[in-house]
Amino acid sequence: xxxxxxxxxxxxxxxxxxxxxxxxxxxxxxxxxxxxxxxxxxxxxxxxxxxxxxxxxxxxxxxxxxxxxxxxxxxxxxxxxxxxxxxxxxxxxxxxxxxxxxxxxxxxxxxxxxxxxxxxxxxxxxxxxxxxxxxxxxxxxxxxxxxxxxxxxxxxxxxxxxxxxxxxxxxxxxxxxxxxxxxxxxxxxxxxxxxxxxxxxxxxxxxxxxxxxxxxxxxxxxxxxxxxxxxxxxxxxxxxxxxxxxxxxxxxxxxxxxxxxxxxxxxxxxxxxxxxxxxxxxxxxxxxxxxxxxxxxxxxxxxxxxxxxxxxxxxxxxxxxxxxxxxxxxxxxxxxxxxxxxxxxxxxxxxxxxxxxxxxxxxxxxxxxxxxxxxxxxxxxxxxxxxxxxxxxxxxxxxxxxxxxxxxxxxxxxxxxxxxxxxxxxxxxxxxxxxxxxxxxxxxxxxxxxxxxxxxxxxxxxxxxxxxxxxxxxxxxxxxxxxxxxxxxxxxxxxxxxxxxxxxxxxxxxxxxxxxxxxxxxxxxxxxxxxxxxxxxxxxxxxx
RNA sequence: GCGCCCGUAGCUCAAUCGGAUAGAGCAUUGGACUACGAAUCCAAAGGUUGGAGGUUCGAGUCCUCCCGGGCGCGCCA
Numbered sequence: 130x131x132x133x134x135x136x137x138x139x140x141x142x143x144x145x146x147x148x149x150x151x152x153x154x155x156x157x158x159x160x161x162x163x164x165x166x167x168x169x170x171x172x173x174x175x176x177x178x179x180x181x182x183x184x185x186x187x188x189x190x191x192x193x194x195x196x197x198x199x200x201x202x203x204x205x206x207x208x209x210x211x212x213x214x215x216x217x218x219x220x221x222x223x224x225x226x227x228x229x230x231x232x233x234x235x236x237x238x239x240x241x242x243x244x245x246x247x248x249x250x251x252x253x254x255x256x257x258x259x260x261x262x263x264x265x266x267x268x269x270x271x272x273x274x275x276x277x278x279x280x281x282x283x284x285x286x287x288x289x290x291x292x293x294x295x296x297x298x299x300x301x302x303x304x305x306x307x308x309x310x311x312x313x314x315x316x317x318x319x320x321x322x323x324x325x326x327x328x329x330x331x332x333x334x335x336x337x338x339x340x341x342x343x344x345x346x347x348x349x350x351x352x353x354x355x356x357x358x359x360x361x362x363x364x365x366x367x368x369x370x371x372x373x374x375x376x377x378x379x380x381x382x383x384x385x386x387x388x389x390x391x392x393x394x395x396x397x398x399x400x401x402x403x404x405x406x407x408x409x410x411x412x413x414x415x416x417x418x419x420x421x422x423x424x425x426x427x428x429x430x431x432x433x434x435x436x437x438x439x440x441x442x443x444x445x446x447x448x449x450x451x452x453x454x455x456x457x458x459x460x461x462x463x464x465x466x467x468x469x470x471x472x473x474x475x476x477x478x479x480x481x482x483x484x485x486x487x488x489x490x491x492x493x494x495x496x497x498x499x500x501x502x503x504x505x506x507x508x509x510x511x512x513x514x515x516x517x518x519x520x521x522x523x524x525x526x527x528x529x530x531x532x533x534x535x536x537x538x539x540x541x542x543x544x545x546x547x548x549x550x551x552x553x554x555x556x557x558x559x560x561x562x563x564x565x566x567x568x569x570x571x572x573x574x575x576x577x578x579x580x581x582x583x584x585x586x587x588x589x590x591x592x593x594x595x596x597x598x599x600x601x602x603x604x605x606x607x608x609x610x611x612x613x614x615x616x617x618x619x620x621x622x623x624x625x626x627x628x629x630x631x632x633x634x635x636x637x638x639x640x641x642x643x644x645x646x647x648x649x650x651x652x653x654x655x656x657x658x659x660x661x662x663x664x665x666x667x668x669x670x671x672x673x
Numbered sequence: 674g675c676g677c678c679c680g681u682a683g684c685u686c687a688a689u690c691g692g693a694u695a696g697a698g699c700a701u702u703g704g705a706c707u708a709c710g711a712a713u714c715c716a717a718a719g720g721u722u723g724g725a726g727g728u729u730c731g732a733g734u735c736c737u738c739c740c741g742g743g744c745g746c747g748c749c750a
Contacts, residue, residue, distance in 0.1 A: 150692080154692085154693070155688095155692090155693065155694075155696085156694075159693070163692085163693085168692080168730075168731085172729095172730085178730075202693080204692090204693080204730055205730085206692075251750095289749090290749065291750055404748085405748085406748050408748095417676070417746075418746090420748095421747085422748095424748040425748060428748085430747095430750090431749070431750050432750095456744095457677090457743085457745090458745065459744095459745085460676090460677050460678070460745065461677075461744085461745045461746060462745090463677085464676090464677095484677085484678075486678075486679080486743085486744090487743075487744080527685090527686075527687095528685095528687095531678060532680095532686085533678090533742095534685095535684095535685065537685080540699085548712085551712055552712075554712090555710085555712050558710075558712090559712095559713085563709050563710090565709090566709050567709085570709090602689090606689060610689080615689080618688095618697085628713055628714065629713090629715090631709085631713075631714085632711090632713065632714045632715085635709060636709060637709050638708090638709090672710090673712070
């Protein structure tokens with residue numbers, strides 16, 4: 130990573146806390162990397178930026194092993210032209226680190242939890258959950274690769290009012306199936322899957338309807354929960370998502386965590402009673418208003434569970450950082466949860482909430498509308514079956530998550546240049562094909578290590594070197610900013626550079642030394658494509 | 674009414690804690706396979722970054738106001 134080296138060199142001559150940047154300039158004429166260090170320093174020292182830039186450039190240009198030229202330009206930017214020898218050494222670096230190339234120590238083993246999807250087990254996952262799954266899972270992979278100790282978790286709301294309604298929904302459908310005329314309530318779950326569950330339950334428990342209502346509903350509830358959760362797990366597995374922990378809300382109560390958390394808040398003086406209910410003084414910590422934690426009927430609210438859950442994450446389970454991935458419709462919930470952390474004297478910055486915006490499904494140029502209650506929604510399963518796992522995951526990862534996403538079904542299905550996932554995968558498959566040819570030609574792979582990299586000297590070679598060199602930085606940036614889509618865009622760039630290279634140069638030629646060097650480059654590119662696709666949870670096919 | 678998110682090329686989107694002349698893909702037009710996979714490549718054209726002020730060496734990015742769209746504002750989850 131040349132950026133790191135430039136930064137290190139600069140820091141030898143600059144105050145440690147100076148917030149300067151080193152980044153590739155827009156114009157190639159301005160070198161490979163540029164820094165605004167002199168401009169920032171000028172503001173602090175009240176000295177002319179050009180003058181400071183000249184001084185710095187003079188010192189840095191001594192590193193002839195790294196730079197072929199260091200110049201001052203514009204208002205005081207310092208432009209670095211990296212020595213060809215450095216670039217060429219990147220291939221060797223990639224090959225020697227292999228699948229660990231890009232792995233970093235950024236996290237230094239800090240414990241981070243990524244909690245995502247956590248959809249109520251009251252129905253199948255829909256495409257919105259799918260987006261959350263893709264983002265959460267990929268983020269977890271990236272954080273892990275960047276040196277964090279990561280736990281992936283799904284919080285299961287397996288108690289409370291929604292569960293009761295679910296049980297009643299199934300029970301009512303079961304009665305309907307046995308010929309009874311039912312006026313199905315508006316606020317119950319109306320999807321067809323409820324009827325399927327009712328049918329299955331009746332087959333298992335033929336005596337269900339002879340039982341007292343309360344008992345029958347409880348049976349229906351537990352049955353539906355188990356069945357739906359199994360389906361959710363299977364959907365996620367097929368989507369390439371596996372969890373370390375399935376966390377039960379019910380368990381929180383059984384272990385007394387909720388009462389303990391409320392007691393802690395109470396002892397700290399942050400709770401009060403009003404109109405028979407118990408309130409948390411959220412407004413004292415930046416929230417709009419105070420929030421109920423225990424209703425006047427004695428039932429704790431969902432919020433109470435969440436207080437206990439997050440308290441446990443930080444105080445008992447020892448996570449340094451917690452990332453919650455939520456649907457954007459829950460955004461109003463963030464301030465109250467952060468308020469709880471403040472009240473518990475936990476730095477609220479240690480909780481990062483990613484709000485995933487809506488997915489609009491476009492089919493035949495038309496928007497498909499959705500409503501969970503009415504049962505009209507496209508499920509993740511249906512979308513996967515229709516367009517394929519790789520295309521779905523990749524598409525979900527082509528946007529920053531706080532922007533709504535338009536998912537064009539027909540486009541995602543098309544196996545052509547319009548579909549970016551195939552563009553990247555094709556690059557990988559093409560490279561695989563090159564190596565199949567290489568084997569046929571009988572070239573020895575082991576000899577790549579001592580290839581003469583100075584033979585790689587075209588503009589297309591350097592374009593690839595720079596991208597390979599930047600990969601570890603992209604991983605770190607994605608981890609730091611919690612923005613997996615940066616990696617997606619990097620892979621598209623790398624694939625573009627490779628396809629361009631492929632049409633201009635041959636990997637296999639009469640010139641054996643040149644072939645050897647180019648194959649080494651090809652192998653490095655293939656490695657980084659594969660590592661990157663793995664991080665996205667998208668396959669890197671040998672053939673397509 | 675209050676709060677959060679979004680507004681960038683015809684369409685879908687990028688743009689690194691504020692950096693130099695705002696970039697891709699698609700669509701449009703024109704071109705490239707007698708050698709490793711044409712699911713590819715090259716070129717042209719496409720912009721008052723929703724609008725108006727402000728902050729400064731420098732603003733798509735930060736601040737204020739306005740316009741438009743989405744989502745919240747419950748002793749639901």
